[in-house]
Amino acid sequence: MTPVPKFENAGIGSWMVRLFDAIDEDNLGWILSLARRCETLFGTALVDLVPSYTTLLIQYDPLTFTPDEARAVIRRAADGLAPENGPSEAPVKKIPVWYDPTVGPDLPKLASRWSMGVDEVVELHAGTEYRVYALGFAPGFAFMGVVDPALETTRLSTPRQRVHAGSVSIAGRQTSAYPAVSPGGWNIIGRTPITLFDRQRDEMSFLQVGDRVRMVPVTKGEFLKLGGDPTPQEEA
Amino acid sequence: MGSEPVFRVVTPGPLAMLQDAGRFGVRHLGITQGGAADLHAWAWANWLLGNAWGAATVEVTFGGLVLEAVRGASVALTGADLGVTLDDVAVTPWQTLRLEPGQRLAFGSPRSGLRAYLAVAGGFCAENVLGSLSAVGRERLGGHDGEGGALAVGDVVHGMPEDDLAVDHAVRKVPESERLDYSELPELDMIPGAQIAHFTGRSIFDVFNKVWEVDNRSDRMGIRLNGPLIRGAVNNMISEGLALGAVQVPPDGHPIVLLNDRQTIGGYPRLGTVTPLACSRLAQCKPGTRVRFRPKSLEKAHRQYAEFLRFFRGG
Numbered sequence: 399m400t401p402v403p404k405f406e407n408a409g410i411g412s413w414m415v416r417l418f419d420a421i422d423e424d425n426l427g428w429i430l431s432l433a434r435r436c437e438t439l440f441g442t443a444l445v446d447l448v449p450s451y452t453t454l455l456i457q458y459d460p461l462t463f464t465p466d467e468a469r470a471v472i473r474r475a476a477d478g479l480a481p482e483n484g485p486s487e488a489p490v491k492k493i494p495v496w497y498d499p500t501v502g503p504d505l506p507k508l509a510s511r512w513s514m515g516v517d518e519v520v521e522l523h524a525g526t527e528y529r530v531y532a533l534g535f536a537p538g539f540a541f542m543g544v545v546d547p548a549l550e551t552t553r554l555s556t557p558r559q560r561v562h563a564g565s566v567s568i569a570g571r572q573t574s575a576y577p578a579v580s581p582g583g584w585n586i587i588g589r590t591p592i593t594l595f596d597r598q599r600d601e602m603s604f605l606q607v608g609d610r611v612r613m614v615p616v617t618k619g620e621f622l623k624l625g626g627d628p629t630p631q632e633e634a
Numbered sequence: 635m636g637s638e639p640v641f642r643v644v645t646p647g648p649l650a651m652l653q654d655a656g657r658f659g660v661r662h663l664g665i666t667q668g669g670a671a672d673l674h675a676w677a678w679a680n681w682l683l684g685n686a687w688g689a690a691t692v693e694v695t696f697g698g699l700v701l702e703a704v705r706g707a708s709v710a711l712t713g714a715d716l717g718v719t720l721d722d723v724a725v726t727p728w729q730t731l732r733l734e735p736g737q738r739l740a741f742g743s744p745r746s747g748l749r750a751y752l753a754v755a756g757g758f759c760a761e762n763v764l765g766s767l768s769a770v771g772r773e774r775l776g777g778h779d780g781e782g783g784a785l786a787v788g789d790v791v792h793g794m795p796e797d798d799l800a801v802d803h804a805v806r807k808v809p810e811s812e813r814l815d816y817s818e819l820p821e822l823d824m825i826p827g828a829q830i831a832h833f834t835g836r837s838i839f840d841v842f843n844k845v846w847e848v849d850n851r852s853d854r855m856g857i858r859l860n861g862p863l864i865r866g867a868v869n870n871m872i873s874e875g876l877a878l879g880a881v882q883v884p885p886d887g888h889p890i891v892l893l894n895d896r897q898t899i900g901g902y903p904r905l906g907t908v909t910p911l912a913c914s915r916l917a918q919c920k921p922g923t924r925v926r927f928r929p930k931s932l933e934k935a936h937r938q939y940a941e942f943l944r945f946f947r948g949g
Contacts, residue, residue: 406828407825407826408877409827409907409908409909410939411936412907414874420872448876448899450875451873451874452874460943461943464933465936532899533663534897537663537665537773537775602663
């Protein structure tokens with residue numbers, strides 16, 4: 399059913415448009431479709447769009463539109479909305495991951511907490527097809543879901559000061575990979591050799607909202623051949 | 635047009651970096667806004683020199699910066715009074731200033747406000763990174779080095795060759811009424827948001843009736859406030875986009891006003907949005923400063939900000 403957009407005041411030059419109340423893979427097509435239409439209708443008066451799980455934050459130039467006018471434009475964009483390409487049509491992006499305690503120190507801990515072998519954890523994590531629901535936290539950091547319920551976990555009670563670039567991590571039923579060295583509170587279970595964000599590239603972010611993603615387990619040798627950095631991840 | 639060295643950094647102070655109007659059109663990639671934390675003072679600095687909207691300035695936080703002019707330069711100084719001297723002679727802020735080669739411009743410590751803006755005729759030059767020169771250290775984007783760096787000893791800051799500019803040497807001053815007194819207790823305009831209904835009546839009363847104190851865990855990402863604990867019914871909200879000035883309340887009950895370098899999405903409930911000009915004012919508040927909030931309608935706030943933009947940016 400076509401979602402009915404709810405408008406929430408998000409300050410000057412901003413509307414928060416709520417399309418859904420709960421997270422669902424089908425939300426993405428609708429949210430991205432509304433984003434494309436807003437790009438067209440606002441034209442150069444569009445300042446920024448931030449899609450997320452259930453919402454689209456639309457920022458426009460306050461000298462071009464009053465809040466009421468901007469809301470009317472968004473209403474027009476939402477009129478007769480059709481979802482963008484469904485999950486089956488988007489190409490699958492593959493992320494090679496070296497799942498290993500040296501670069502993913504939380505892997506053995508989580509496995510024992512869940513009474514599983516490390517291999518089982520890897521199988522479950524790499525056996526699920528994920529979608530990118532949002533980019534945020536840092537440039538190119540993709541919030542992907544949905545992680546198998548058996549792998550659901552809380553964030554670390556104390557975030558690590560320094561998480562290595564490429565660290566593949568889980569929190570709640572979400573998974574992601576850190577594009578650059580940063581502090582971080584997600585559980586780290588492996589590392590990808592892929593450069594997730596590079597501003598010199600045409601597609602700066604390797605992952606985009608709406609992408610379908612699969613993790614592909616690789617050996618240390620393959621990881622190194624793909625240019626991976628095997629520096630061990632510090633515990634804290 | 636090329637650029638040429640204008641200043642050499644003798645002493646960097648705690649935090650001095652290039653900032654312009656901010657980085658836009660990239661929020662969907664998780665890239666933050668950045669830009670001058672005090673847009674009001676930044677805009678006046680550029681206005682004094684006839685620079686176009688968007689020109690990059692040096693944002694000096696806390697003071698301590700000492701610059702040596704490599705060539706003659708027309709500059710303007712606005713924002714916080716950081717006890718600036720030119721070759722040891724006190725300089726009055728909110729006006730233009732002419733520097734001769736070899737002269738030293740030194741920022742002392744905060745007397746009133748926290749962040750000063752130093753503009754140069756034609757604007758400072760650096761690599762344009764995703765549409766902006768604004769430095770964001772965490773993201774390694776922008777700044778004089780293109781990598782988000784703050785100014786360091788020996789760094790050289792570039793500007794446009796003066797021959798290419800019609801430099802007006804007459805002293806220009808910001809009208810008295812626009813020079814803000816940062817020592818006054820600020821009343822910050824907040825536009826209540828949809829989620830304010832999720833907070834308790836007592837908490838909503840407190841937001842607009844109590845005095846709040848700026849916590850020392852405050853930076854360009856956000857200003858944490860101490861006061862009565864704010865309680866709401868929503869926890870575990872789904873993450874969504876965050877606008878400048880969004881006032882989020884984490885489970886500990888201490889509101890945080892999100893500023894220029896904020897994370898792009900977040901999942902804490904929000905009381906509303908502090909207006910851009912109130913964010914500018916808040917950015918001048920040192921830890922321990924007391925502030926108040928007053929509710930403002932979206933329409934009124936919009937009209938006020940549109941007037942500001944029309945004056946400085948045109949259109």
